[in-house]
């Protein structure tokens with residue numbers, strides 16, 4: 001209960017905001033889902049600081065509208081805004097999106113894996129038939145990130161140490177919705193079980209915690225830092241599938257989305273995050289967080305005294321996305 005409270009109420013002021021973020025001239029960033037909600041707020045902070053920002057999403061009309069709004073909001077920016085077509089729920093299209101990006105840019109400083117979906121109608125699946133939340137929140141971003149790994153590694157060779165990052169969207173759902181153990185694997189198929197909408201959301205967000213942890217182990221030698229963040233409880237389009245009552249009551253408990261932008265900003269850009277924090281979990285509005293014991297256990301391999309679930313989850317993501325890389 002304590003950790004839920006600490007991530008939801010009486011939160012400390014954000015450490016990194018548009019006021020103290022250094023100039024980003026020459027930097028190139030991708031924000032998935034950057035045309036709505038939290039991602040839009042992050043994109044605005046970055047663009048105002050003169051960076052090149054790719055807003056990646058599946059709707060070009062939403063992308064174009066967001067780009068117009070950002071240009072109007074930041075008329076003095078010397079940065080650049082681009083739309084990148086990306087559908088995280090359709091695996092064969094993802095490597096093409098990454099290839100489009102790498103055909104246009106020579107560097108990628110921070111990839112914010114922000115896009116996600118929460119409690120869609122029961123039975124919703126991706127184009128390849130995966131449960132929609134597990135597919136969109138984990139498999140899609142996993143594949144997109146692996147496709148961008150060469151340009152991230154290349155950027156890290158010359159960029160300031162610790163500045164090249166990949167961040168993953170967790171949630172309070174990690175605490176309140178996920179099943180016991182974080183992810184429940186089906187013994188026969190080795191895949192995460194489909195448990196029902198809220199549990200599946202929580203499970204997918206634990207998936208992001210586990211991916212970040214494994215990513216850190218695998219790629220810290222390449223100079224890439226990665227963290228998973230709970231952005232906070234925010235008003236956005238995420239509640240689009242909720243009932244009227246849930247949306248009504250949510251409005252009393254949720255914060256303006258800019259605060260989630262600050263959590264993402266801290267995760268991707270704070271100098272407080274160094275190699276020592278690689279693979280860690282960030283709390284709202286940008287501060288080191290903790291995870292419950294069973295998840296800490298899941299993040300450790302069996303040889304490290306844990307239960308190896310993070311590695312198991314990584315290997316499942318690898319197996320399912322391999323045909324599309």
Ligand SMILES: NC(=O)c1ccc[n+]([C@@H]2O[C@H](COP(=O)([O-])OP(=O)(O)OC[C@H]3O[C@@H](n4cnc5c(N)ncnc54)[C@H](OP(=O)(O)O)[C@@H]3O)[C@@H](O)[C@H]2O)c1
Nearest residue numbers: 033036037038087088089115116169171233234236237238
């Ligand atoms: N809001 C909160 O309280 C809260 C709390 C904890 C965690 N989070 C996490 O924060 C992240 C951002 O959420 P938000 O609150 O800003 O919600 P949001 O406004 O609904 O933003 C989600 C974004 O993800 C995009 N998206 C969904 N499916 C996609 C797909 N198949 N391919 C590409 N993009 C897709 C959406 O694009 P479309 O509009 O085209 O669908 C939208 O731009 C999510 O990962 C969410 O789980 C949010």
